Amino acid sequence: MVLVLLEHKDGEIKKSSKEAASFAADLAMSTGEKAVGLIAGGATNSNELGALGIEEIFEFEAADYLDSQQWTQVIEQAYQKLQPTFIVLSNNSLGKSIGGRIAVRLNKGLISNVIQFKSEESKPIFRKSVYSGKAFAWYAFQSNEGIISVMPHGYGVFPNKNKQVTASKIDISIPSGNVKLKERNLLKGKTPLTEADIVVSAGRGLKDPSNWKMIEELADLLNAATACSRPVADAGWRPHYEHVGQTGIAIRPNVYIAIGISGAIQHLAGVNNSKNIVVINKDPEAPFFKAADYGICGDLFEIIPKLNEALRRAK
Amino acid sequence: MRLLVCISKTPDTTSKIRFDADSKNFIEEGVQFILNPYDEWYSLVRAIEIRESIGGQVDVIHVGNTSSDILIRKALAIGADAAFRIEDEASNSTSVAYQIAEFVKSHPYDIVFVGKETIDHNGSEVGSKLAAFLNLPFVSFCNHLEITNNIAVCSMEIDGGNEIIELNIPFVLSAAKGLAEQRIPNMKGIIDAKKKPLNVIAKVNVENHSELVRFETPAAKSGVRMIDPDKLDEMVDIFKNELKII
Numbered sequence: 079m080v081l082v083l084l085e086h087k088d089g090e091i092k093k094s095s096k097e098a099a100s101f102a103a104d105l106a107m108s109t110g111e112k113a114v115g116l117i118a119g120g121a122t123n124s125n126e127l128g129a130l131g132i133e134e135i136f137e138f139e140a141a142d143y144l145d146s147q148q149w150t151q152v153i154e155q156a157y158q159k160l161q162p163t164f165i166v167l168s169n170n171s172l173g174k175s176i177g178g179r180i181a182v183r184l185n186k187g188l189i190s191n192v193i194q195f196k197s198e199e200s201k202p203i204f205r206k207s208v209y210s211g212k213a214f215a216w217y218a219f220q221s222n223e224g225i226i227s228v229m230p231h232g233y234g235v236f237p238n239k240n241k242q243v244t245a246s247k248i249d250i251s252i253p254s255g256n257v258k259l260k261e262r263n264l265l266k267g268k269t270p271l272t273e274a275d276i277v278v279s280a281g282r283g284l285k286d287p288s289n290w291k292m293i294e295e296l297a298d299l300l301n302a303a304t305a306c307s308r309p310v311a312d313a314g315w316r317p318h319y320e321h322v323g324q325t326g327i328a329i330r331p332n333v334y335i336a337i338g339i340s341g342a343i344q345h346l347a348g349v350n351n352s353k354n355i356v357v358i359n360k361d362p363e364a365p366f367f368k369a370a371d372y373g374i375c376g377d378l379f380e381i382i383p384k385l386n387e388a389l390r391r392a393k
Numbered sequence: 394m395r396l397l398v399c400i401s402k403t404p405d406t407t408s409k410i411r412f413d414a415d416s417k418n419f420i421e422e423g424v425q426f427i428l429n430p431y432d433e434w435y436s437l438v439r440a441i442e443i444r445e446s447i448g449g450q451v452d453v454i455h456v457g458n459t460s461s462d463i464l465i466r467k468a469l470a471i472g473a474d475a476a477f478r479i480e481d482e483a484s485n486s487t488s489v490a491y492q493i494a495e496f497v498k499s500h501p502y503d504i505v506f507v508g509k510e511t512i513d514h515n516g517s518e519v520g521s522k523l524a525a526f527l528n529l530p531f532v533s534f535c536n537h538l539e540i541t542n543n544i545a546v547c548s549m550e551i552d553g554g555n556e557i558i559e560l561n562i563p564f565v566l567s568a569a570k571g572l573a574e575q576r577i578p579n580m581k582g583i584i585d586a587k588k589k590p591l592n593v594i595a596k597v598n599v600e601n602h603s604e605l606v607r608f609e610t611p612a613a614k615s616g617v618r619m620i621d622p623d624k625l626d627e628m629v630d631i632f633k634n635e636l637k638i639i
């Protein structure tokens with residue numbers, strides 16, 4: 079059995095969890111096991127989960143906030159009851175805060191930030207990106223079991239399976255926590271950068287924070303999230319949570335559009351695993367063009383308004 | 394307040410990444426190593442600021458061999474009081490976390506700082522494993538930390554926002570951008586660092602459950618397709634028919 083942790087927000091399964099579910103289902107298929115989901119009560123959409131390849135759902139009752147020790151308790155107890163071979167998490171903020179802890183508590187291996195697996199010598203091996211995207215590494219578990227965390231946008235969501243889902247309750251007792259939640263602040267109505275499929279990103283080439291209007295317009299037209307290079311965040315032109323790169327967030331969207339960003343190696347470190355990269359820069363020698371799939375060489379102050387106009391016409 | 398800062402080393406991002414013939418080992422020769430930015434810029438500096446405001450001791454710890462000593466001295470030059478190095482190859486996150494945990498069990502600290510991740514492998518594994526070995530709470534991706542009367546109020550990065558939490562010492566914390574501002578070592582710091590203790594400790598063994606199969610270098614990009622800035626309809630067409638995003 080392959081167990082996947084499913085997180086939800088307002089009753090909707092998070093995209094990162096759907097991706098982990100797809101990974102778990104494919105892994106289960108390759109090892110001849112079944113994929114099952116663990117979810118906090120009240121948010122099961124059986125059809126959706128069946129399409130992702132999940133065959134059984136275990137619901138537990140929990141408070142709205144669990145700290146990392148409490149989450150680990152949840153997984154530990156589910157593990158004792160279900161004895162899965164593999165436990166799959168998303169390597170989102172929750173996965174990063176509990177993955178190692180679960181591995182230690184269960185005395186198992188952890189392979190984190192995985193983007194792919196394949197079978198080799200009749201056991202699965204797992205691929206991750208290392209050295210700022212300049213290389214990949216394949217890892218294996220010493221035994222045929224362990225904990226895997228899946229990089230957001232690393233694998234994809236494949237709702238093409240057709241499983242019947244049975245749901246049951248699982249009894250998990252959660253001890254009181256050591257951490258008190260005082261506030262949770264979420265950006266309203268915005269897709270978190272790590273979950274976004276399309277990202278429009280801009281750098282120092284924009285010259286002034288007041289010029290971001292056209293960037294936001296482009297993002298709206300493409301239904302994209304916005305990001306920026308580090309100097310732009312450091313200067314306070316853009317919020318720090320938009321900063322991508324080696325010291326910011328690492329992302330792997332389907333399409334990354336870089337506007338007025340030179341493509342310094344520290345910037346590329348956070349974005350060069352994107353599936354498609356579009357670069358708009360006036361300097362034909364900008365290093366970013368070497369990492370790009372599509373490029374437009376010219377003045378962004380002319381190109382972006384025209385591109386926005388062309389997109390509006392096309393809609 | 395007793396503060397311990399875990400520091401790791403990482404190749405400078407501009408380094409050429411090469412592997413040996415069987416793709417199992419990273420070739421360190423010719424590679425410039427730096428202190429992991431999250432450790433140097435954020436966790437170390439915040440620990441020093443806390444000592445400056447409420448008093449205490451800031452120690453740094455590193456699992457690695459003697460080639461790291463120059464980086465450890467840099468941490469001392471920035472302002473740590475004493476350093477410990479556990480003599481080991483630091484080949485996996487379980488071993489690193491276990492070594493540090495064993496040390497902390499015999500030298501208790503109020504807060505153990507790690508960085509959000511080491512930028513070479515983007516593992517983000519040591520902190521939560523360390524917290525597990527020590528059975529302590531883990532504040533992940535902390536971008537703000539205040540302490541009053543042994544109670545900490547922290548802001549943690551979460552997907553799409555942040556959470557403000559409160560907890561008692563002791564705990565393990567991973568530092569993210571925003572926790573502090575980078576400090577550059579000054580001349581006095583560099584001279585003082587030479588006199589500060591750097592203690593070397595023997596390692597303890599621990600079982601690891603995963604192993605590297607091999608490294609791989611990505612296939613080169615097939616080359617960029619340039620679009621004429623006067624024919625932006627072509628870009629729109631690509632969005633529509635090739636990338637299928639509109």
Ligand SMILES: Cc1cc2nc3c(=O)[nH]c(=O)nc-3n(C[C@H](O)[C@H](O)[C@H](O)COP(=O)(O)OP(=O)(O)OC[C@H]3O[C@@H](n4cnc5c(N)ncnc54)[C@H](O)[C@@H]3O)c2cc1C
Nearest residue numbers: 281282283307308323324325326338339340344345360378
């Ligand atoms: C240890 C370390 C860590 C770092 N981490 C990060 C990180 O995480 N993320 C990050 O982004 N950076 C990081 N940096 C900084 C990085 O090295 C670069 O300095 C930074 O990415 C440059 O930002 P930029 O491309 O926006 O600005 P610039 O380098 O100034 O580039 C601006 C670009 O805009 C183009 N341009 C200007 N005007 C126009 C116009 N009118 N039309 C079209 N194009 C135009 C220029 O040709 C140029 O290529 C780090 C640096 C260090 C040393």
Ligand SMILES: Nc1ncnc2c1ncn2[C@@H]1O[C@H](COP(=O)(O)O)[C@@H](O)[C@H]1O
Nearest residue numbers: 399401456507508510511516517518519
């Ligand atoms: N060899 C090491 N010695 C000391 N601390 C380390 C070592 N490796 C990792 N760490 C700490 O763990 C953090 C996260 O690292 P990682 O899990 O490798 O991404 C780093 O920022 C360091 O604080």
